[in-house]
Amino acid sequence: KHLPARTSEVAILESFASTIFAGRGTWGWGRGWIADVHLMTQWAGLQPVIVYEETILRDRLVGIKVLVLPHCEVLPQAAFNAIRDFQRAGGILVGDEFTIPALLPNLRLASYTRTGDAVKDKAALQQMAAQFRQDLASVLTPYATSDNPDIVTYARAAGNADYIFAVNDKRTYGDYVGMYGLVMEKGLPNRGTVTVRRPAAAVYDPVRHQSVPFTVSDGVTAIPVEFTTSDGRLLMLTDAAVTAVKIAAIPEAGGVNVTVTVTDADGKPITADFPLEITVTAADGARLPASDYYRAANGVVHIAIPKFYQGAPFPWRIKAKDLASGLSGEQTVNGAE
Numbered sequence: 001k002h003l004p005a006r007t008s009e010v011a012i013l014e015s016f017a018s019t020i021f022a023g024r025g026t027w028g029w030g031r032g033w034i035a036d037v038h039l040m041t042q043w044a045g046l047q048p049v050i051v052y053e054e055t056i057l058r059d060r061l062v063g064i065k066v067l068v069l070p071h072c073e074v075l076p077q078a079a080f081n082a083i084r085d086f087q088r089a090g091g092i093l094v095g096d097e098f099t100i101p102a103l104l105p106n107l108r109l110a111s112y113t114r115t116g117d118a119v120k121d122k123a124a125l126q127q128m129a130a131q132f133r134q135d136l137a138s139v140l141t142p143y144a145t146s147d148n149p150d151i152v153t154y155a156r157a158a159g160n161a162d163y164i165f166a167v168n169d170k171r172t173y174g175d176y177v178g179m180y181g182l183v184m185e186k187g188l189p190n191r192g193t194v195t196v197r198r199p200a201a202a203v204y205d206p207v208r209h210q211s212v213p214f215t216v217s218d219g220v221t222a223i224p225v226e227f228t229t230s231d232g233r234l235l236m237l238t239d240a241a242v243t244a245v246k247i248a249a250i251p252e253a254g255g256v257n258v259t260v261t262v263t264d265a266d267g268k269p270i271t272a273d274f275p276l277e278i279t280v281t282a283a284d285g286a287r288l289p290a291s292d293y294y295r296a297a298n299g300v301v302h303i304a305i306p307k308f309y310q311g312a313p314f315p316w317r318i319k320a321k322d323l324a325s326g327l328s329g330e331q332t333v334n335g336a337e
Helices: 016-022 032-043 053-059 077-088 118-135
Strands: 010-013 049-051 066-068 092-095 144-146 151-158 161-168 190-196 202-205 215-217 220-227 232-238 244-252 255-263 274-281 292-296 300-306 316-322 328-333
Touching: 010 032, 032 118, 032 151, 049 053, 053 077, 077 092, 144 151, 144 161, 151 190, 161 190, 161 220, 190 232, 220 232, 244 316, 255 274, 255 292, 255 316, 255 328, 274 300, 292 300
Parallel strands: 010 049, 010 066, 066 092, 244 328
Antiparallel strands: 144 190, 151 161, 161 232, 190 220, 202 232, 215 220, 244 255, 255 300, 274 292, 274 316, 316 328
16 A cells, blocks of 8 residues: 555546547446557556546646547547647657547557457457557557566556566456356466566565565566466565564663664665564463554664553563565563663
């Protein structure tokens, strides 16, 4: 919840005006062309963001390089002016056959209407995705992507770390609704390589609590991934490897102040957000309520264990486990005199 998404360079306008006045959008059912454009750009590895007319007027498309306009037949004057200014400033407009004539897109996509054959429709949209990525190659390079179109990536970031979600989208017809040929709900084994446009000193799997193999070449980190079914991976890339989890516990009259630090080889906090599991156990084996999951922002978390826990007999045993690397630290503390 605390990891913001990386700033997207591709935006898709879901136009309220076109939805109301031209009958576009999904109206709560079906996918439609707008949703399929979003799906297609994900398969292209471009991590798109959805914007609305209000978003454009508020943010002025700052940071956006490519604006996609599916089913934009009607636009408010203010939004039209902002989009025109975006293009004049060097932004790339991608339209379809429905784009209002007053805008001349730099690139056009022919809309696709699903046939009802899930295999055929997916193949067609993935082919469009590959062509779309190739057409934009001179202006846009995906930050995180894969060499397999059925492995969809999504990047978030905190500090100097990146958190890459890799989802296996390789599926076939199963026994639930697959017999109708509309939905491929059964996951299939898959493998590929996720690439991130940055050098990493370490890569971790916070779900499995371990480091994972990777290579770095020409400033790009490559991570092999493998799936047995429709599954996902969370890959955490840092600029320093975790070597220790250190605990400093200071007893005071009001309780115990605890600082947990995830450190590199020099003993310095690593500039990343780490998931920690911290347990505090009293001398009689009771688990104190301070035991919980925590976020170590920039490698550090502070916990004040209040005095009303002091009915639990000392010494207390404090254990902190970094759920990314799997490394742990322990400290025993007595109460204040």
